[in-house]
Amino acid sequence: MNVKIFIPSLVFTLLFFNVFGQQTEKWGDQGNGTYINPVIPADFSDLDAIRVGNDFYAISSTMQYSPGMAVLHSRDLVNWKIISHVVNDLTQISPNLNWSKMDSYGKGVWAGSIRYYKHKFWVYFGTPDDGFFMSTATNPAGPWTPLHQVWKVSGWDDCCSFCDEDGQLYFIATNFENDPKNNKKYNIHLFRMTSDGKNLLMESDRIIHQSPGSEANKLFRINGYYYHLFSEVKPEGRVLMMKRSKNIVGPWEMRQLNHVNKTSDKEPNQGGLIQLVNGKWYFFTHHGSGDWEGRAASLLPVTWLEGWPVIGEPGEDGIGSMVWNAPKPINIPNVEKGMQTNDDFHSSVLQPQWEWNYQPRNDKWSLSERKGFLRLHAYAPVNPTGGNMLLKAGNTITQRSLRTTSNEVTIKMEIKGMCNGGYAGLTHFSTSGTSCIGIKQVNNSRYFTYISHNRDSVGPAVRNNTVWLRSTWDFQGINRYFYSLDGKLFLPFGGENQLVWGSYRGDRVGIFNFNLEQECGFVDIDFFHYRYSK
Incomplete structure (x- = not known):
């Protein structure tokens, strides 16, 4: 018996994208009030993002490329432009990142965090061999202050700064070399910092989590709770996890926030949790399983259930899954689409895409x-x-x-x-x-x-x-x-x-x-x- 089944076009589109992933014809702003992931089909890895007023800012790791740590800007979370870099001189990190060495592929500027407090933008990041660094700016388009080394250490990554309501600064990061016999279990440490944000108070060090591959750390305070967002490796792949507590040192509750499929959705994980002016929430993230284009950037809607953010489309188990298209968070008339690429070299400085x-x-x-x-x-x-x-x-x-x-x-x-x-x-x-x-x-x-x-x-x-x-x-x-x-x-x-x-x-x-x-x-x-x- 031949049975014709009619599926509404939007439902079919959602089903098609969730099963098969990114399609060749579509990406980013569709010009009709919707967007399709990835919103940037290029290598913007290790993202973090924040909102300041009506503007959104993000950072992306750059490894051995110079200038380092790209800074991006958006007004609608879908269309982004590169506006600056935090690190003009990589030799402030290590001589191995200079043209005279060129032996640090896969190293250099790794994941970091961008935050706005005390009337400044603060960027912290780590390198696997040289430790943690920070810089500040009153304008995210620069100039950024010269790099300051917060801690010279190796075997650590994925840091984030946090300013509590009383002005106390905290620093969270992962030690991925804590156990030579079992390098899969990573320790996540929490420190207090000095008031200028340039030094860690080592006596405050405490481990607040340990699990296989736990990293991508972010700290938030929302509705009276401290939230610790991170990722870890489970049998299905690298997923997003969250812990919450009324006290920044615990005890913590914990939940998984999303499901992943390595093949179809490429494991969205590292990113920034953002609240809009209208109260809605989104997660700007990279896809951790890179293909030839690298780790592309996507935007996922966030639904809060029982005080927990669900990343993507909530399932019956209360855990999210990848969303490939959705209505735009903000519609801005005549927004310029696409990333910067062209250059006729008429400027006195290199354009920020280089x-x-x-x-x-x-x-x-x-x-x-x-x-x-x-x-x-x-x-x-x-x-x-x-x-x-x-x-x-x-x-x-x-x-x-x-x-x-x-x-x-x-x-x-x-x-x-x-x-x-x-x-x-x-x-x-x-x-x-x-x-x-x-x-x-x-x-x-x-x-x-x-x-x-x-x-x-x-x-x-x-x-x-x-x-x-x-x-x-x-x-x-x-x-x-x-x-x-x-x-x-x-x-x-x-x-x-x-x-x-x-x-x-x-x-x-x-x-x-x-x-x-x-x-x-x-x-x-x-x-x-x-x-x-x-």
């Missing part, structure tokens, strides 16, 4: 030597050993690759300043795999070259002083390269590449210039144009 691979040599790049261009000077990689040369090559400037239906990046590059041994071009960059298209100069001759899987393919000779290089990729992360000598006719070069992530970071698209033979040569980048589907 991050260098490690702390750059500031005397080897310039926006002023030739107005309207980014000049990159070439120098030798650090201890090159073959293989993925870009892992040790300075002057690689990058931004996040978006996971959208269609993506196209084009750069216009002038190469008359190159020297023998020089190599400059366009790259997709990851510690798990790098591909490039560019120009090499050997024996006073230049030619196009394409590298994939550490194999170099030689292309046609280049006699022009100006070239255009292009990368395209799709929702699955399949990339192709093209080149042009006139900016109109683009010819393919090389095969298809699968974009990948590595060392907790998603794929980056970037521009590079280095020289294997001598410290000599430069290229001028006229523009970086990135078109993507919204």
Whole structure:
């Protein structure tokens, strides 16, 4: 018997997205009062977020990229822009994050917290090897105060500051190296801090929780309760947990806040719990199971049940699950959609979407030597050993690759300043795999070259002083390269590449210039144009 079943379109959409996850055609603001997750389909990992007045601010970890710890702003929790970075000089953290070392992939600036109290924004974060740091700002767009090291220690992560109603400052963090025999059980510690927030009162140290993989700590005070939000690893995956108490040192009650599916929803966990002016609540989070785009950012509605926040769609057990689309929290007319990408290099400072691979040599790049261009000077990689040369090559400037239906990046590059041994071009960059298209100069001759899987393919000779290089990729992360000598006719070069992530970071698209033979040569980048589907 054939039975026709009619499902209302909205119900079908909700069912479809909850079963199959992110779709190729849709993400972010839909322009009709709804949004689809992820709201940012790119690598904004280890998120925390707050509301101050009618504005929302978030931070995202950056590992070895400089400047470090991205700061984002939104008016509606769906459309976000990068407005600054907290750390201008990564060598304030460690010399290993400098261009002269380049040996800290997967390390550097890890998760942190952003809070607003005492008329300032406070950011705390940790690194696995160097301990905890803090900075403040009266304007989240900067400037941020020079980094202050709160505690030099290793084996700790995922910290958060908290200002109680009486002005007492607290600090919470995870020690993930507490037991050499069982590194899965992490200890979560609570400290009081000095009134300036720069030092921990070590005598106040107490462990308030221990469980497998417990981290992603946040502290709140809501309706007379202290709430400790964190994540931990259960058989289903990494889930959100919460403890609450009338006293900040306990005793605590505890509940699970969401269910996860590693495959379909990619484990949303690390993030910020936010109350709107109208009283509604949301959770801005990353997806912990990264794909080639990294750990993308989603916005989940929050429902309070019996004094507990349920993350996502509440189930019969009172625990939430992933929500892929929902009404927008706030509708703002004519809001600008999408993230910053394009740059014509007319500004005197780099636009905030750019991050260098490690702390750059500031005397080897310039926006002023030739107005309207980014000049990159070439120098030798650090201890090159073959293989993925870009892992040790300075002057690689990058931004996040978006996971959208269609993506196209084009750069216009002038190469008359190159020297023998020089190599400059366009790259997709990851510690798990790098591909490039560019120009090499050997024996006073230049030619196009394409590298994939550490194999170099030689292309046609280049006699022009100006070239255009292009990368395209799709929702699955399949990339192709093209080149042009006139900016109109683009010819393919090389095969298809699968974009990948590595060392907790998603794929980056970037521009590079280095020289294997001598410290000599430069290229001028006229523009970086990135078109993507919204």
